Amino acid sequence: xxxxGVQISARKRKFLLIVWFLSWLGLGFSIELTRIDYEAVRxxxxxxxxxxxxxxxxxxxxxxxxxKILGISNSVYGIIGYxxxxxxxxxxxxxxxxxxxxxxxxLFLLALFFVGISIYLAVVSAFILHTFCLWCTVLYxxxxxxxxxxIFALDSPKIIFQEFxxxxxxxxxxxxxxxxxxxVILLVVILFIIQLNRAQAKxxxxxxxxxxxxxxxxxxxxxxxxxxxxxxxxxxxxxxFQCPFCRxxxxxxxxxxxxxxxxxxxxxxxxxxxxxxNPALNFRMHPNSCLAAYASExxxxxxxxxxxxxxxxxxxxxxxxxxxxxxxxxGIDPEKFRQCLNSSRVQQxxxxxxxxxxxxxxxxxxxxxxxxxxxxxxRDLDEMxxxxxxxxxxxxxxxxx
Numbered sequence: 001x002x003x004x005g006v007q008i009s010a011r012k013r014k015f016l017l018i019v020w021f022l023s024w025l026g027l028g029f030s031i032e033l034t035r036i037d038y039e040a041v042r043x044x045x046x047x048x049x050x051x052x053x054x055x056x057x058x059x060x061x062x063x064x065x066x067x068k069i070l071g072i073s074n075s076v077y078g079i080i081g082y083x084x085x086x087x088x089x090x091x092x093x094x095x096x097x098x099x100x101x102x103x104x105x106x107l108f109l110l111a112l113f114f115v116g117i118s119i120y121l122a123v124v125s126a127f128i129l130h131t132f133c134l135w136c137t138v139l140y141x142x143x144x145x146x147x148x149x150x151i152f153a154l155d156s157p158k159i160i161f162q163e164f165x166x167x168x169x170x171x172x173x174x175x176x177x178x179x180x181x182x183x184v185i186l187l188v189v190i191l192f193i194i195q196l197n198r199a200q201a202k203x204x205x206x207x208x209x210x211x212x213x214x215x216x217x218x219x220x221x222x223x224x225x226x227x228x229x230x231x232x233x234x235x236x237x238x239x240x241f242q243c244p245f246c247r248x249x250x251x252x253x254x255x256x257x258x259x260x261x262x263x264x265x266x267x268x269x270x271x272x273x274x275x276x277x278n279p280a281l282n283f284r285m286h287p288n289s290c291l292a293a294y295a296s297e298x299x300x301x302x303x304x305x306x307x308x309x310x311x312x313x314x315x316x317x318x319x320x321x322x323x324x325x326x327x328x329x330x331g332i333d334p335e336k337f338r339q340c341l342n343s344s345r346v347q348q349x350x351x352x353x354x355x356x357x358x359x360x361x362x363x364x365x366x367x368x369x370x371x372x373x374x375x376x377x378x379r380d381l382d383e384m385x386x387x388x389x390x391x392x393x394x395x396x397x398x399x400x401x
Contacts, residue, residue, distance in 0.1 A: 008093065050134040064129055085107070089103070111147040122137075223269055237268055239269070249366040264388070270297075277350060291318060311326045
């Protein structure tokens, strides 16, 4: 087929050049947003220029669960997308390679995708997050301009249809082009699978800690949790609902969640101080604490963990009737909840928590494991706040016991 169709008109060249220059702008903003995403997670005091008000706050957007896809920041995808444009457009402008002859048609499809993602993220900001990211909005406008400019660079629909036919024929008749095309698709699929597995691994993470220089691995894939799986701080809490200092620790953790948001993930494990289910005790320090632990797991299995946990941690009465009333207030059928309390499944869940605690040589509550480091006893909010900030900044905490 020679070089037919490879030559580019002055009109197309002009619009593609503008898109190329816009791509540099988009790449710059994407790099800056990636930096903001990184700093926002690791520095609670980070205050970039795009954090203007409650309604215009790039940090709040960066910390939202909508800022990532498969564990990768949206801005990184932006870097890849704009980098691709910067790489491909010069081939269309200068190259005589036949495969790039109708590149603008495929850039149009890419521009549609960019604008679709921009609209989705703008809707999320407006109606879910109720705050906007200034630099993200600039990228949305760049993507819209990209689409408009590419439309001006296109041929008529009839010619475009013929160009798609020519490209399909090129794939059929040129083995090298076909192999290269399939290789790119295969590479994208492999990278997608790898990242999908990495994202899943974060959800099904394990934490290693040391007890008397002996490594202990805690698995929490089936435990109740609050916060994103990729949060830089993971706190595992071993607690007893009737323990006064556990109640105080719960309030401290609530405040930390409010201050640090998605930087923290909490994992909840039970260590009831009741010989009914805890073999480490030979007396009932907190009668009905085993029942409360079973109830928390039942609430988790019925999709009402956080609300039910609040009720349990502040309750004064842990009788079966009182617990069933709490379940009913959460919208759980009392009979279904009663059957759950007596099931071997929740008893095994609590048993596993207790076994984990005993492996860590826990003798009382509360007990926290923060990023694999055990923290014994109650710590007040000021101490915990300093500790979390130090961990986010990658600092070692001297004398942490």
